Amino acid sequence: MRNLIAPLALILLGVALFFLFPYNLAFATRIVIMVILVLSLDLVLGYAGIPTLGQGAMYGAGAYAAGLFAIHIWADPFAGLIAGALAGAILALISGFVLMRASGLTLIMLTIAVASICHEIANRARGVTGGADGLRGIRMDPVFGIFEFDFIGVTGYWYTFGVAALVFAFLVILVRSPFGLGLRGIHESPDRMMAIGAPVYWRRLAAYVVGGAIAGIAGALTAQISQLVSLETFAFALSAEAMIMLILGGMGRLYGAAIGTVVFMWVHHTAAANDPFNWLFVIGAMVLAVVFFLPSGLISLPAAVTRLIKGGRNGGA
Amino acid sequence: MGLFLNIVVDGVAYGMILFMIAVGLSVTMGLMRVVNLAHGGFAMIGGALAHVFGTQMGLGFGLTLLLALAGTIAIALPLERVIYRRVYGFGELQQVLATIGLTFLMIATVNWWLGSTLLAVAMPEILNQSVDLGFRTLPAHRIAVIGLGLSVTLGLWILIDRTRFGVRLRAAVDNRAIASAHGINTDRIYMITFGLGAGLAALGGIMGAELLPIDAYYPLRYMVLFLIVVAVGGMGSILGSFLAAIGLGLLETATRYLVPDLSTITFFALVIALLAMRPQGLLGRE
Numbered sequence: 001m002r003n004l005i006a007p008l009a010l011i012l013l014g015v016a017l018f019f020l021f022p023y024n025l026a027f028a029t030r031i032v033i034m035v036i037l038v039l040s041l042d043l044v045l046g047y048a049g050i051p052t053l054g055q056g057a058m059y060g061a062g063a064y065a066a067g068l069f070a071i072h073i074w075a076d077p078f079a080g081l082i083a084g085a086l087a088g089a090i091l092a093l094i095s096g097f098v099l100m101r102a103s104g105l106t107l108i109m110l111t112i113a114v115a116s117i118c119h120e121i122a123n124r125a126r127g128v129t130g131g132a133d134g135l136r137g138i139r140m141d142p143v144f145g146i147f148e149f150d151f152i153g154v155t156g157y158w159y160t161f162g163v164a165a166l167v168f169a170f171l172v173i174l175v176r177s178p179f180g181l182g183l184r185g186i187h188e189s190p191d192r193m194m195a196i197g198a199p200v201y202w203r204r205l206a207a208y209v210v211g212g213a214i215a216g217i218a219g220a221l222t223a224q225i226s227q228l229v230s231l232e233t234f235a236f237a238l239s240a241e242a243m244i245m246l247i248l249g250g251m252g253r254l255y256g257a258a259i260g261t262v263v264f265m266w267v268h269h270t271a272a273a274n275d276p277f278n279w280l281f282v283i284g285a286m287v288l289a290v291v292f293f294l295p296s297g298l299i300s301l302p303a304a305v306t307r308l309i310k311g312g313r314n315g316g317a
Numbered sequence: 318m319g320l321f322l323n324i325v326v327d328g329v330a331y332g333m334i335l336f337m338i339a340v341g342l343s344v345t346m347g348l349m350r351v352v353n354l355a356h357g358g359f360a361m362i363g364g365a366l367a368h369v370f371g372t373q374m375g376l377g378f379g380l381t382l383l384l385a386l387a388g389t390i391a392i393a394l395p396l397e398r399v400i401y402r403r404v405y406g407f408g409e410l411q412q413v414l415a416t417i418g419l420t421f422l423m424i425a426t427v428n429w430w431l432g433s434t435l436l437a438v439a440m441p442e443i444l445n446q447s448v449d450l451g452f453r454t455l456p457a458h459r460i461a462v463i464g465l466g467l468s469v470t471l472g473l474w475i476l477i478d479r480t481r482f483g484v485r486l487r488a489a490v491d492n493r494a495i496a497s498a499h500g501i502n503t504d505r506i507y508m509i510t511f512g513l514g515a516g517l518a519a520l521g522g523i524m525g526a527e528l529l530p531i532d533a534y535y536p537l538r539y540m541v542l543f544l545i546v547v548a549v550g551g552m553g554s555i556l557g558s559f560l561a562a563i564g565l566g567l568l569e570t571a572t573r574y575l576v577p578d579l580s581t582i583t584f585f586a587l588v589i590a591l592l593a594m595r596p597q598g599l600l601g602r603e
Contacts, residue, residue: 051409051410098589098593101593102592103596105346105352105409105544105548105552106548106592106597106598108352108544109544109545109548110592113541113545113585113588113589114585116541117582117586120582120585121582124579124582236537237537243410243413243414244417247410247411277428277433278425278428280424280428283418283421284420284421284424284425286418287415287417288400288419288422290414291414
């Protein structure tokens with residue numbers, strides 16, 4: 001029974017989002033898409049321990065792939081998702097061959113460099129991607145051939161929410177599988193995992209590719225819902241924000257990724273709406289506050305509060 | 318031949334600017350093991366102060382430069398004491414996050430104070446002329462930047478290789494705990510080094526405003542560039558940063574002259590190839 005509470009709460013949160021923003025479903029949909037992106041980052045960073053500031057590369061690749069697929073080949077939404085996932089996975093595989101050899105700062109920097117190269121390629125290949133104007137003219141077929149994408153975004157929201165739920169369920173299973181436990185081990189001590197015979201390099205690469213595929217799905221959803229792919233999908237800011245959301249919520253816990261995204265997007269939205277010029281103050285202060293006072297993220301808040309109230313030897317620590 | 322000379326002069330000048338900005342980052346990373354993404358912010362603060370003193374208040378260039386450097390250091394030192402000192406003990410990701418947060422605050426502050434437009438930094442008349450070398454004319458600004466960069470390099474080499482402070486600094490980089498056990502006040506060394514790095518970044522930001530224009534989003538826009546210099550050079554290695562900065566300056570200038578359409582792609586591809594072969598950088602230690 002206990003195991004059901006969290007997933008139910010998450011589904012309730014998704015339904016609540018729908019009713020909280022009835023006139024701004026586009027925003028609610030964006031939150032759900034970001035949850036998927038942050039979940040992919042959680043697998044790569046939180047479980048496999050690969051520090052990356054370039055998850056946007058796979059997100060953007062998925063978005064462009066899904067957009068181009070819909071325009072030139074087939075406008076079915078689910079086929080587009082597969083195209084996006086494949087694009088993300090392939091990019092992660094190719095770049096991962098090099099990236100997984102590096103570590104620490106070099107790795108962080110290389111991931112940024114990969115995203116920058118993708119940004120530049122999309123910018124230059126104007127004939128294919130539309131360059132700085134963005135990729136336009138994406139028209140999706142109805143979901144299951146029944147539900148048309150409507151103007152308000154009701155279909156878009158439920159479609160995105162359904163995909164997010166599937167991704168979440170897949171990740172819940174994956175991180176509890178032997179593969180997921182192996183990733184955790186690699187995160188905590190690569191040397192020991194190597195010593196007991198785990199192929200550390202290949203496991204990390206596999207995690208990076210799966211994370212890339214999920215990020216590609218998130219990108220594909222963006223392309224399908226907004227019917228536009230812009231160069232911004234490759235922007236550093238997106239990758240950095242995804243990482244902030246993940247750490248805000250709590251790394252290495254899938255629920256943390258969901259909570260962090262919702263809170264960050266909501267604060268971002270409110271701050272930017274109230275003061276379009278100075279919202280970065282709010283974001284910056286929030287990030288610092290989390291790092292200094294809640295290093296394990298919002299998901300550790302209940303435990304921290306309990307400790308504070310109970311006091312004792314570890315009280316308030 | 319003319320093209321070649323242009324590439325060399327522009328590239329070396331650009332590399333000197335990169336070196337001045339990134340050397341502080343490299344040393345603080347080697348010394349405090351902190352991934353400081355906000356370092357470019359000090360270059361921006363220097364440039365913004367130079368804009369206020371020089372362009373808005375109309376002070377002379379020498380005085381402007383002095384005040385801007387002093388101002389940047391005056392901002393950097395308290396930051397080190399209050400924020401960075403705690404960040405040293407964090408894990409890598411927390412450091413990245415904390416310094417991104419700090420970067421956002423710096424951007425927001427400059428944005429709120431001076432707006433998001435380009436902040437022009439006035440150069441003295443003499444640097445806007447060109448110098449006739451007999452066989453060619455070159456902009457005086459490039460020559461001044463190269464000269465300044467060389468003096469900074471020489472000054473740093475003397476400071477680190479020939480003074481007592483340098484000995485202590487190197488000891489602290491090698492092994493903080495043992496340096497501290499030998500009675501070296503590592504906290505003070507951290508602070509001085511941090512201030513010095515911030516001051517050099519400000520100097521690079523001001524002198525390089527022509528090549529890397531100053532505005533509120535400067536720290537975010539050029540963050541990757543500065544990090545690349547450090548990663549390619551090897552963390553904590555001053556000579557490495559110097560070689561990396563000059564090499565990358567030449568590389569980027571050359572690709573921009575020779576393959577303008579593919580310059581960014583070529584630049585990043587070469588950097589990735591290099592780091593794939595030597596993940597610890599040119600002169601970094603394993």
